[in-house]
């Protein structure tokens with residue numbers, strides 16, 4: 001701790017404070033995230049996971065890790081300082097001036113490269129949003145906040161825990177399907193949409209309406225001046241079936257937009273991408289090291305791991321099965337609460353009747369409402385009852401384990417109406433068409449004999 005002097009407090013997240021510090025040794029600025037030890041066990045584990053994963057990710061578009069230590073009852077993670085702030089702040093600064101296409105492509109290409117890098121390591125970010133993407137003072141994108149990340153096939157318990165920020169969460173999560181690489185793609189689609197329009201793709205006055213819009217992939221179309229390739233990409237990233245979404249690898253290499261994106265990737269990122277492709281995932285030695293670190297310090301000791309069925313979490317092993325209907329009647333109180341609740345009242349965000357830049361739109365409530373003629377699932381409603389309605393832009397966890405699986409709006413028959421109007425929406429009509437890009441979904445299945453086996457063994461030993 002003596003190596004650093006405090007400059008100022010940058011902000012406070014749910015896991016603790018973020019401080020801007022000055023390193024006396026090399027005269028550089030860093031961000032020091034401090035997390036109280038050991039008051040909240042799960043938060044501590046998240047932070048340790050963040051430190052470990054961050055320390056293992058070396059990419060020009062990922063926030064660089066410097067060191068982590070424990071001092072004065074705090075876990076401190078020291079990382080690169082991104083003086084350009086986060087992308088959400090940057091979007092808000094725009095007010096009503098749209099970003100130019102070059103900026104959109106350059107930033108988006110870099111975030112894809114960063115996310116592809118972590119996917120290559122079999123790590124899912126699980127909380128991609130503009131607030132977790134940073135800019136340096138020379139406009140380089142840095143992906144940060146690995147507090148929610150998990151290693152595929154290793155953290156089985158987390159496949160049963162909803163993690164994320166509701167506005168950025170993919171339909172399959174509402175449908176109680178495991179998180180996979182394409183769920184990160186959906187979230188990045190939301191960020192891309194924000195860059196293109198300065199608005200969220202799925203705005204809603206209530207949880208019900210938000211979830212239905214997400215599950216239908218219904219969003220207002222992008223402005224016409226944007227290149228066709230971008231419009232097509234957004235459409236693909238918002239495919240409601242994760243198997244129909246392109247992987248990050250496809251987006252960067254073989255998609256219609258790839259040429260444009262690669263033209264906007266700085267040479268350093270291109271080199272790292274090539275290198276990453278050659279070396280692929282962590283080699284066995286490195287993988288074991290990470291697994292050991294996570295296992296010893298983080299995952300195995302957490303109580304959430306007890307009694308979890310390992311096979312359940314294999315994304316690819318879960319067949320959709322027969323369609324189920326939403327079961328029991330939700331309680332009137334919950335329905336009432338959902339119907340009336342304003343989605344966002346957090347001081348971190350403006351209300352949902354505003355764009356990201358705070359410019360007012362016509363309030364949805366003032367338009368004619370269509371009747372919700374189907375009951376939402378009981379379990380979903382009770383989960384939402386427990387969740388804080390005001391935090392739809394914040395990260396949170398809801399355990400979805402148990403015998404009563406969440407059956408979500410994806411199982412609705414066609415023709416059901418959300419409780420809100422849907423002006424000018426692009427409905428994902430071909431979601432029921434044959435899968436087109438499923439060969440790169442659920443990629444963990446391709447790894448029969450890598451270090452993941454070691455991790456699995458460790459879990460079964462405990």
Ligand SMILES: Nc1ncnc2c1ncn2[C@@H]1O[C@H](COP(=O)(O)OP(=O)(O)OP(=O)(O)O)[C@@H](O)[C@H]1O
Pocket residue numbers: 010011012013014015016017018031033063079080081082083085086131132134144145147395
């Ligand atoms: N490496 C960084 N460089 C610059 N600013 C950062 C960096 N890391 C975090 N910040 C800023 O510090 C503040 C706190 O960040 P932190 O990650 O602790 O919490 P959060 O993202 O705001 O919330 P949560 O952790 O609950 O999602 C945010 O405003 C964030 O933009």
